[in-house]
Amino acid sequence: MTEPLTILYQDEHLVAVHKPAGLLVHRSKLAGGVSEFLLQRLRNQLGQRVYPVHRLDRPTSGVMIFALDPVSAAxxxxxxxxxxxxxxxxxxxxGTGPEHEWLDYALREEDGSRPKAEMPPLEALTEIRRLDGVELPFQVDRYPASRYSLMDVRPLTGRRHQIRRHLSRRGYPIIGDAKHGKGNHNRFFAERLGCPRLLLAAVGLSFDHPAGEHGLALSCALDATMTALFQHFGWAGHLPVDSACRLDIAPPAAT
Structure with missing residues:
Protein backbone atom coordinates (compact mmCIF):
# COMPACT_ATOMS: atom_id res chain seq x y z
CA MET A 1 0.00 0.00 0.00
CA THR A 2 1.29 3.46 -0.92
CA GLU A 3 2.14 5.64 2.08
CA PRO A 4 0.14 8.86 2.45
CA LEU A 5 1.80 12.04 1.27
CA THR A 6 3.20 14.31 3.99
CA ILE A 7 0.97 17.38 4.36
CA LEU A 8 3.04 20.42 5.36
CA TYR A 9 0.14 22.88 5.52
CA GLN A 10 -3.55 23.00 4.62
CA ASP A 11 -6.40 25.50 4.83
CA GLU A 12 -9.54 26.14 2.79
CA HIS A 13 -7.55 27.72 -0.08
CA LEU A 14 -4.43 25.59 -0.56
CA VAL A 15 -2.46 22.55 0.51
CA ALA A 16 1.30 22.09 0.64
CA VAL A 17 2.85 18.63 0.40
CA HIS A 18 6.26 16.96 0.30
CA LYS A 19 6.66 15.62 -3.23
CA PRO A 20 8.69 12.39 -3.23
CA ALA A 21 11.65 12.13 -5.61
CA GLY A 22 10.84 10.25 -8.80
CA LEU A 23 7.13 11.10 -8.80
CA LEU A 24 5.69 13.08 -11.72
CA VAL A 25 3.35 15.92 -10.78
CA HIS A 26 0.82 15.11 -13.51
CA ARG A 27 0.49 13.22 -16.77
CA SER A 28 3.01 14.08 -19.48
CA LYS A 29 3.43 12.95 -23.07
CA LEU A 30 7.17 12.69 -22.31
CA ALA A 31 6.57 9.94 -19.73
CA GLY A 32 4.45 7.31 -21.36
CA GLY A 33 3.69 4.21 -19.34
CA VAL A 34 3.74 6.02 -15.99
CA SER A 35 0.61 5.26 -13.98
CA GLU A 36 1.15 7.14 -10.71
CA PHE A 37 1.20 10.92 -10.31
CA LEU A 38 1.37 13.36 -7.41
CA LEU A 39 -1.83 15.11 -8.53
CA GLN A 40 -3.79 11.86 -8.50
CA ARG A 41 -2.39 10.67 -5.18
CA LEU A 42 -3.13 13.96 -3.46
CA ARG A 43 -6.64 14.15 -4.90
CA ASN A 44 -7.39 10.64 -3.67
CA GLN A 45 -5.87 11.33 -0.26
CA LEU A 46 -7.88 14.52 0.30
CA GLY A 47 -11.02 13.35 -1.46
CA GLN A 48 -11.30 16.56 -3.48
CA ARG A 49 -9.97 18.22 -6.61
CA VAL A 50 -6.60 19.98 -6.42
CA TYR A 51 -5.02 22.49 -8.83
CA PRO A 52 -1.25 22.61 -9.51
CA VAL A 53 0.16 26.16 -9.69
CA HIS A 54 3.88 25.46 -10.17
CA ARG A 55 6.13 22.52 -11.01
CA LEU A 56 9.00 20.43 -9.72
CA ASP A 57 11.07 18.14 -11.93
CA ARG A 58 10.32 14.45 -11.57
CA PRO A 59 13.62 13.57 -9.78
CA THR A 60 13.43 16.57 -7.42
CA SER A 61 11.86 16.16 -3.99
CA GLY A 62 10.41 18.77 -1.68
CA VAL A 63 7.69 21.29 -1.00
CA MET A 64 4.94 21.82 -3.54
CA ILE A 65 1.66 23.68 -3.24
CA PHE A 66 -1.73 23.07 -4.82
CA ALA A 67 -4.78 25.31 -4.80
CA LEU A 68 -8.09 23.88 -3.63
CA ASP A 69 -10.37 26.06 -5.76
CA PRO A 70 -10.16 27.83 -9.15
CA VAL A 71 -9.97 31.37 -7.72
CA SER A 72 -7.06 30.50 -5.44
CA ALA A 73 -5.39 28.67 -8.34
CA ALA A 74 -5.58 31.79 -10.50
CA GLY A 95 33.75 19.92 -6.24
CA THR A 96 34.31 22.80 -3.85
CA GLY A 97 31.62 25.28 -4.78
CA PRO A 98 31.96 29.07 -4.50
CA GLU A 99 31.15 30.74 -1.19
CA HIS A 100 28.56 32.99 -2.84
CA GLU A 101 27.76 33.77 -6.44
CA TRP A 102 25.05 34.86 -8.85
CA LEU A 103 24.67 32.73 -11.99
CA ASP A 104 23.10 34.53 -14.93
CA TYR A 105 23.65 32.23 -17.91
CA ALA A 106 20.76 32.65 -20.36
CA LEU A 107 18.94 29.37 -21.03
CA ARG A 108 16.99 28.03 -23.97
CA GLU A 109 13.79 26.15 -23.26
CA GLU A 110 13.84 22.33 -23.20
CA ASP A 111 10.18 21.56 -23.74
CA GLY A 112 10.62 19.22 -26.70
CA SER A 113 8.34 21.30 -28.98
CA ARG A 114 11.22 22.09 -31.35
CA PRO A 115 15.04 21.77 -31.42
CA LYS A 116 16.63 23.62 -28.50
CA ALA A 117 18.94 25.51 -30.89
CA GLU A 118 15.87 27.15 -32.43
CA MET A 119 14.58 28.41 -29.07
CA PRO A 120 15.52 31.97 -28.07
CA PRO A 121 17.82 32.34 -25.02
CA LEU A 122 15.89 33.53 -21.97
CA GLU A 123 17.02 35.40 -18.89
CA ALA A 124 17.84 33.10 -15.98
CA LEU A 125 19.21 34.09 -12.57
CA THR A 126 20.21 31.82 -9.68
CA GLU A 127 21.87 32.71 -6.37
CA ILE A 128 24.13 30.00 -4.91
CA ARG A 129 25.90 29.83 -1.56
CA ARG A 130 28.20 27.11 -0.22
CA LEU A 131 27.06 25.86 3.18
CA ASP A 132 29.47 22.97 3.79
CA GLY A 133 31.75 20.46 2.15
CA VAL A 134 33.39 17.08 2.49
CA GLU A 135 36.49 15.37 1.13
CA LEU A 136 36.32 11.59 0.69
CA PRO A 137 39.45 9.39 0.42
CA PHE A 138 38.29 7.76 -2.83
CA GLN A 139 39.50 8.29 -6.37
CA VAL A 140 36.31 8.78 -8.35
CA ASP A 141 37.80 10.96 -11.07
CA ARG A 142 41.44 11.78 -11.81
CA TYR A 143 42.29 12.94 -8.26
CA PRO A 144 43.15 10.62 -5.34
CA ALA A 145 40.41 12.20 -3.19
CA SER A 146 36.98 13.52 -4.10
CA ARG A 147 35.37 16.72 -2.86
CA TYR A 148 31.68 17.55 -2.67
CA SER A 149 29.75 20.61 -1.51
CA LEU A 150 26.37 21.38 -0.02
CA MET A 151 24.88 24.37 -1.83
CA ASP A 152 22.02 26.66 -0.84
CA VAL A 153 20.31 27.54 -4.14
CA ARG A 154 17.74 30.27 -4.76
CA PRO A 155 16.41 30.65 -8.31
CA LEU A 156 14.94 34.04 -9.14
CA THR A 157 13.57 32.88 -12.48
CA GLY A 158 11.81 29.62 -13.30
CA ARG A 159 13.34 28.15 -16.44
CA ARG A 160 13.08 24.42 -17.02
CA HIS A 161 15.91 22.54 -15.26
CA GLN A 162 17.39 25.94 -14.36
CA ILE A 163 19.23 24.88 -11.21
CA ARG A 164 20.65 21.72 -12.77
CA ARG A 165 21.80 23.53 -15.91
CA HIS A 166 23.25 26.55 -14.11
CA LEU A 167 25.28 24.50 -11.63
CA SER A 168 26.55 22.21 -14.38
CA ARG A 169 27.51 25.18 -16.55
CA ARG A 170 29.43 26.69 -13.62
CA GLY A 171 31.35 23.42 -13.18
CA TYR A 172 29.54 22.01 -10.13
CA PRO A 173 27.02 19.45 -11.44
CA ILE A 174 24.47 18.06 -9.01
CA ILE A 175 25.08 14.50 -7.93
CA GLY A 176 22.58 12.11 -9.51
CA ASP A 177 21.84 14.34 -12.50
CA ALA A 178 21.85 11.88 -15.40
CA LYS A 179 21.55 14.56 -18.08
CA HIS A 180 23.76 17.40 -16.84
CA GLY A 181 26.01 15.62 -14.35
CA LYS A 182 28.96 13.21 -14.32
CA GLY A 183 28.27 9.49 -14.58
CA ASN A 184 31.23 8.30 -12.50
CA HIS A 185 30.26 10.47 -9.52
CA ASN A 186 26.61 9.50 -9.88
CA ARG A 187 27.56 5.81 -9.82
CA PHE A 188 29.82 6.30 -6.79
CA PHE A 189 26.98 7.84 -4.77
CA ALA A 190 24.54 5.15 -5.91
CA GLU A 191 26.82 2.18 -5.26
CA ARG A 192 28.90 3.30 -2.26
CA LEU A 193 26.66 5.80 -0.47
CA GLY A 194 23.14 4.48 -1.17
CA CYS A 195 22.04 7.57 -3.10
CA PRO A 196 20.80 6.52 -6.56
CA ARG A 197 18.83 9.73 -7.15
CA LEU A 198 19.18 13.41 -7.93
CA LEU A 199 20.41 15.15 -4.77
CA LEU A 200 18.30 18.27 -5.17
CA ALA A 201 15.45 19.16 -2.81
CA ALA A 202 13.06 22.10 -2.63
CA VAL A 203 13.20 22.92 1.08
CA GLY A 204 11.64 26.38 1.31
CA LEU A 205 8.84 28.38 -0.28
CA SER A 206 7.53 31.81 0.73
CA PHE A 207 4.65 33.60 -1.00
CA ASP A 208 1.57 35.76 -0.52
CA HIS A 209 -1.46 33.78 0.55
CA PRO A 210 -4.22 33.81 -2.13
CA ALA A 211 -6.70 35.18 0.42
CA GLY A 212 -4.57 38.33 0.45
CA GLU A 213 -4.42 38.71 4.22
CA HIS A 214 -0.93 37.40 4.94
CA GLY A 215 2.07 35.59 3.53
CA LEU A 216 3.13 32.02 4.14
CA ALA A 217 6.62 30.58 4.66
CA LEU A 218 6.95 26.81 4.30
CA SER A 219 9.90 24.60 5.14
CA CYS A 220 10.24 20.96 4.12
CA ALA A 221 12.45 18.27 5.67
CA LEU A 222 14.62 16.08 3.46
CA ASP A 223 13.64 12.52 2.65
CA ALA A 224 15.32 9.53 4.30
CA THR A 225 17.96 9.14 1.58
CA MET A 226 19.26 12.71 1.77
CA THR A 227 18.90 12.86 5.55
CA ALA A 228 21.11 9.78 5.98
CA LEU A 229 23.70 11.26 3.60
CA PHE A 230 23.80 14.57 5.49
CA GLN A 231 24.31 12.71 8.76
CA HIS A 232 27.07 10.60 7.19
CA PHE A 233 28.87 13.71 5.89
CA GLY A 234 28.54 15.62 9.18
CA TRP A 235 26.01 18.05 7.72
CA ALA A 236 23.20 17.34 10.21
CA GLY A 237 23.23 20.98 11.31
CA HIS A 238 21.90 21.95 7.88
CA LEU A 239 18.91 19.60 7.94
CA PRO A 240 15.64 21.53 7.45
CA VAL A 241 12.46 20.64 9.31
CA ASP A 242 8.80 20.64 8.33
CA SER A 243 7.18 23.94 9.32
CA ALA A 244 4.66 26.55 8.24
CA CYS A 245 4.81 30.16 9.38
CA ARG A 246 2.40 33.03 8.75
CA LEU A 247 4.03 36.21 7.47
CA ASP A 248 2.68 39.74 7.83
CA ILE A 249 2.29 41.64 4.57
CA ALA A 250 3.63 45.18 4.67
CA PRO A 251 0.94 47.81 3.90
CA PRO A 252 1.39 49.83 0.71
CA ALA A 253 3.52 52.94 1.04
CA ALA A 254 1.66 56.22 1.44
CA THR A 255 1.64 58.50 -1.61
Whole structure:
Protein backbone atom coordinates (compact mmCIF):
# COMPACT_ATOMS: atom_id res chain seq x y z
CA MET A 1 0.00 0.00 0.00
CA THR A 2 1.29 3.46 -0.92
CA GLU A 3 2.14 5.64 2.08
CA PRO A 4 0.14 8.86 2.45
CA LEU A 5 1.80 12.04 1.27
CA THR A 6 3.20 14.31 3.99
CA ILE A 7 0.97 17.38 4.36
CA LEU A 8 3.04 20.42 5.36
CA TYR A 9 0.14 22.88 5.52
CA GLN A 10 -3.55 23.00 4.62
CA ASP A 11 -6.40 25.50 4.83
CA GLU A 12 -9.54 26.14 2.79
CA HIS A 13 -7.55 27.72 -0.08
CA LEU A 14 -4.43 25.59 -0.56
CA VAL A 15 -2.46 22.55 0.51
CA ALA A 16 1.30 22.09 0.64
CA VAL A 17 2.85 18.63 0.40
CA HIS A 18 6.26 16.96 0.30
CA LYS A 19 6.66 15.62 -3.23
CA PRO A 20 8.69 12.39 -3.23
CA ALA A 21 11.65 12.13 -5.61
CA GLY A 22 10.84 10.25 -8.80
CA LEU A 23 7.13 11.10 -8.80
CA LEU A 24 5.69 13.08 -11.72
CA VAL A 25 3.35 15.92 -10.78
CA HIS A 26 0.82 15.11 -13.51
CA ARG A 27 0.49 13.22 -16.77
CA SER A 28 3.01 14.08 -19.48
CA LYS A 29 3.43 12.95 -23.07
CA LEU A 30 7.17 12.69 -22.31
CA ALA A 31 6.57 9.94 -19.73
CA GLY A 32 4.45 7.31 -21.36
CA GLY A 33 3.69 4.21 -19.34
CA VAL A 34 3.74 6.02 -15.99
CA SER A 35 0.61 5.26 -13.98
CA GLU A 36 1.15 7.14 -10.71
CA PHE A 37 1.20 10.92 -10.31
CA LEU A 38 1.37 13.36 -7.41
CA LEU A 39 -1.83 15.11 -8.53
CA GLN A 40 -3.79 11.86 -8.50
CA ARG A 41 -2.39 10.67 -5.18
CA LEU A 42 -3.13 13.96 -3.46
CA ARG A 43 -6.64 14.15 -4.90
CA ASN A 44 -7.39 10.64 -3.67
CA GLN A 45 -5.87 11.33 -0.26
CA LEU A 46 -7.88 14.52 0.30
CA GLY A 47 -11.02 13.35 -1.46
CA GLN A 48 -11.30 16.56 -3.48
CA ARG A 49 -9.97 18.22 -6.61
CA VAL A 50 -6.60 19.98 -6.42
CA TYR A 51 -5.02 22.49 -8.83
CA PRO A 52 -1.25 22.61 -9.51
CA VAL A 53 0.16 26.16 -9.69
CA HIS A 54 3.88 25.46 -10.17
CA ARG A 55 6.13 22.52 -11.01
CA LEU A 56 9.00 20.43 -9.72
CA ASP A 57 11.07 18.14 -11.93
CA ARG A 58 10.32 14.45 -11.57
CA PRO A 59 13.62 13.57 -9.78
CA THR A 60 13.43 16.57 -7.42
CA SER A 61 11.86 16.16 -3.99
CA GLY A 62 10.41 18.77 -1.68
CA VAL A 63 7.69 21.29 -1.00
CA MET A 64 4.94 21.82 -3.54
CA ILE A 65 1.66 23.68 -3.24
CA PHE A 66 -1.73 23.07 -4.82
CA ALA A 67 -4.78 25.31 -4.80
CA LEU A 68 -8.09 23.88 -3.63
CA ASP A 69 -10.37 26.06 -5.76
CA PRO A 70 -10.16 27.83 -9.15
CA VAL A 71 -9.97 31.37 -7.72
CA SER A 72 -7.06 30.50 -5.44
CA ALA A 73 -5.39 28.67 -8.34
CA ALA A 74 -5.58 31.79 -10.50
CA UNK A 75 -4.18 34.02 -7.76
CA UNK A 76 -1.35 31.64 -6.91
CA UNK A 77 -0.56 31.14 -10.58
CA UNK A 78 -0.22 34.90 -10.98
CA UNK A 79 2.03 35.04 -7.92
CA UNK A 80 4.39 32.49 -9.46
CA UNK A 81 4.24 34.05 -12.93
CA UNK A 82 5.13 37.47 -11.53
CA UNK A 83 7.96 35.95 -9.44
CA UNK A 84 6.54 37.09 -6.12
CA UNK A 85 7.80 33.85 -4.60
CA UNK A 86 11.00 33.03 -2.71
CA UNK A 87 12.29 29.51 -3.40
CA UNK A 88 15.09 27.71 -1.56
CA UNK A 89 16.75 24.44 -2.57
CA UNK A 90 19.56 22.30 -1.18
CA UNK A 91 21.87 20.56 -3.66
CA UNK A 92 24.86 18.24 -3.28
CA UNK A 93 27.37 19.01 -6.03
CA UNK A 94 30.75 17.80 -7.22
CA GLY A 95 33.75 19.92 -6.24
CA THR A 96 34.31 22.80 -3.85
CA GLY A 97 31.62 25.28 -4.78
CA PRO A 98 31.96 29.07 -4.50
CA GLU A 99 31.15 30.74 -1.19
CA HIS A 100 28.56 32.99 -2.84
CA GLU A 101 27.76 33.77 -6.44
CA TRP A 102 25.05 34.86 -8.85
CA LEU A 103 24.67 32.73 -11.99
CA ASP A 104 23.10 34.53 -14.93
CA TYR A 105 23.65 32.23 -17.91
CA ALA A 106 20.76 32.65 -20.36
CA LEU A 107 18.94 29.37 -21.03
CA ARG A 108 16.99 28.03 -23.97
CA GLU A 109 13.79 26.15 -23.26
CA GLU A 110 13.84 22.33 -23.20
CA ASP A 111 10.18 21.56 -23.74
CA GLY A 112 10.62 19.22 -26.70
CA SER A 113 8.34 21.30 -28.98
CA ARG A 114 11.22 22.09 -31.35
CA PRO A 115 15.04 21.77 -31.42
CA LYS A 116 16.63 23.62 -28.50
CA ALA A 117 18.94 25.51 -30.89
CA GLU A 118 15.87 27.15 -32.43
CA MET A 119 14.58 28.41 -29.07
CA PRO A 120 15.52 31.97 -28.07
CA PRO A 121 17.82 32.34 -25.02
CA LEU A 122 15.89 33.53 -21.97
CA GLU A 123 17.02 35.40 -18.89
CA ALA A 124 17.84 33.10 -15.98
CA LEU A 125 19.21 34.09 -12.57
CA THR A 126 20.21 31.82 -9.68
CA GLU A 127 21.87 32.71 -6.37
CA ILE A 128 24.13 30.00 -4.91
CA ARG A 129 25.90 29.83 -1.56
CA ARG A 130 28.20 27.11 -0.22
CA LEU A 131 27.06 25.86 3.18
CA ASP A 132 29.47 22.97 3.79
CA GLY A 133 31.75 20.46 2.15
CA VAL A 134 33.39 17.08 2.49
CA GLU A 135 36.49 15.37 1.13
CA LEU A 136 36.32 11.59 0.69
CA PRO A 137 39.45 9.39 0.42
CA PHE A 138 38.29 7.76 -2.83
CA GLN A 139 39.50 8.29 -6.37
CA VAL A 140 36.31 8.78 -8.35
CA ASP A 141 37.80 10.96 -11.07
CA ARG A 142 41.44 11.78 -11.81
CA TYR A 143 42.29 12.94 -8.26
CA PRO A 144 43.15 10.62 -5.34
CA ALA A 145 40.41 12.20 -3.19
CA SER A 146 36.98 13.52 -4.10
CA ARG A 147 35.37 16.72 -2.86
CA TYR A 148 31.68 17.55 -2.67
CA SER A 149 29.75 20.61 -1.51
CA LEU A 150 26.37 21.38 -0.02
CA MET A 151 24.88 24.37 -1.83
CA ASP A 152 22.02 26.66 -0.84
CA VAL A 153 20.31 27.54 -4.14
CA ARG A 154 17.74 30.27 -4.76
CA PRO A 155 16.41 30.65 -8.31
CA LEU A 156 14.94 34.04 -9.14
CA THR A 157 13.57 32.88 -12.48
CA GLY A 158 11.81 29.62 -13.30
CA ARG A 159 13.34 28.15 -16.44
CA ARG A 160 13.08 24.42 -17.02
CA HIS A 161 15.91 22.54 -15.26
CA GLN A 162 17.39 25.94 -14.36
CA ILE A 163 19.23 24.88 -11.21
CA ARG A 164 20.65 21.72 -12.77
CA ARG A 165 21.80 23.53 -15.91
CA HIS A 166 23.25 26.55 -14.11
CA LEU A 167 25.28 24.50 -11.63
CA SER A 168 26.55 22.21 -14.38
CA ARG A 169 27.51 25.18 -16.55
CA ARG A 170 29.43 26.69 -13.62
CA GLY A 171 31.35 23.42 -13.18
CA TYR A 172 29.54 22.01 -10.13
CA PRO A 173 27.02 19.45 -11.44
CA ILE A 174 24.47 18.06 -9.01
CA ILE A 175 25.08 14.50 -7.93
CA GLY A 176 22.58 12.11 -9.51
CA ASP A 177 21.84 14.34 -12.50
CA ALA A 178 21.85 11.88 -15.40
CA LYS A 179 21.55 14.56 -18.08
CA HIS A 180 23.76 17.40 -16.84
CA GLY A 181 26.01 15.62 -14.35
CA LYS A 182 28.96 13.21 -14.32
CA GLY A 183 28.27 9.49 -14.58
CA ASN A 184 31.23 8.30 -12.50
CA HIS A 185 30.26 10.47 -9.52
CA ASN A 186 26.61 9.50 -9.88
CA ARG A 187 27.56 5.81 -9.82
CA PHE A 188 29.82 6.30 -6.79
CA PHE A 189 26.98 7.84 -4.77
CA ALA A 190 24.54 5.15 -5.91
CA GLU A 191 26.82 2.18 -5.26
CA ARG A 192 28.90 3.30 -2.26
CA LEU A 193 26.66 5.80 -0.47
CA GLY A 194 23.14 4.48 -1.17
CA CYS A 195 22.04 7.57 -3.10
CA PRO A 196 20.80 6.52 -6.56
CA ARG A 197 18.83 9.73 -7.15
CA LEU A 198 19.18 13.41 -7.93
CA LEU A 199 20.41 15.15 -4.77
CA LEU A 200 18.30 18.27 -5.17
CA ALA A 201 15.45 19.16 -2.81
CA ALA A 202 13.06 22.10 -2.63
CA VAL A 203 13.20 22.92 1.08
CA GLY A 204 11.64 26.38 1.31
CA LEU A 205 8.84 28.38 -0.28
CA SER A 206 7.53 31.81 0.73
CA PHE A 207 4.65 33.60 -1.00
CA ASP A 208 1.57 35.76 -0.52
CA HIS A 209 -1.46 33.78 0.55
CA PRO A 210 -4.22 33.81 -2.13
CA ALA A 211 -6.70 35.18 0.42
CA GLY A 212 -4.57 38.33 0.45
CA GLU A 213 -4.42 38.71 4.22
CA HIS A 214 -0.93 37.40 4.94
CA GLY A 215 2.07 35.59 3.53
CA LEU A 216 3.13 32.02 4.14
CA ALA A 217 6.62 30.58 4.66
CA LEU A 218 6.95 26.81 4.30
CA SER A 219 9.90 24.60 5.14
CA CYS A 220 10.24 20.96 4.12
CA ALA A 221 12.45 18.27 5.67
CA LEU A 222 14.62 16.08 3.46
CA ASP A 223 13.64 12.52 2.65
CA ALA A 224 15.32 9.53 4.30
CA THR A 225 17.96 9.14 1.58
CA MET A 226 19.26 12.71 1.77
CA THR A 227 18.90 12.86 5.55
CA ALA A 228 21.11 9.78 5.98
CA LEU A 229 23.70 11.26 3.60
CA PHE A 230 23.80 14.57 5.49
CA GLN A 231 24.31 12.71 8.76
CA HIS A 232 27.07 10.60 7.19
CA PHE A 233 28.87 13.71 5.89
CA GLY A 234 28.54 15.62 9.18
CA TRP A 235 26.01 18.05 7.72
CA ALA A 236 23.20 17.34 10.21
CA GLY A 237 23.23 20.98 11.31
CA HIS A 238 21.90 21.95 7.88
CA LEU A 239 18.91 19.60 7.94
CA PRO A 240 15.64 21.53 7.45
CA VAL A 241 12.46 20.64 9.31
CA ASP A 242 8.80 20.64 8.33
CA SER A 243 7.18 23.94 9.32
CA ALA A 244 4.66 26.55 8.24
CA CYS A 245 4.81 30.16 9.38
CA ARG A 246 2.40 33.03 8.75
CA LEU A 247 4.03 36.21 7.47
CA ASP A 248 2.68 39.74 7.83
CA ILE A 249 2.29 41.64 4.57
CA ALA A 250 3.63 45.18 4.67
CA PRO A 251 0.94 47.81 3.90
CA PRO A 252 1.39 49.83 0.71
CA ALA A 253 3.52 52.94 1.04
CA ALA A 254 1.66 56.22 1.44
CA THR A 255 1.64 58.50 -1.61
Missing amino acids: RLGETFTQRRVTKRYLAVVR
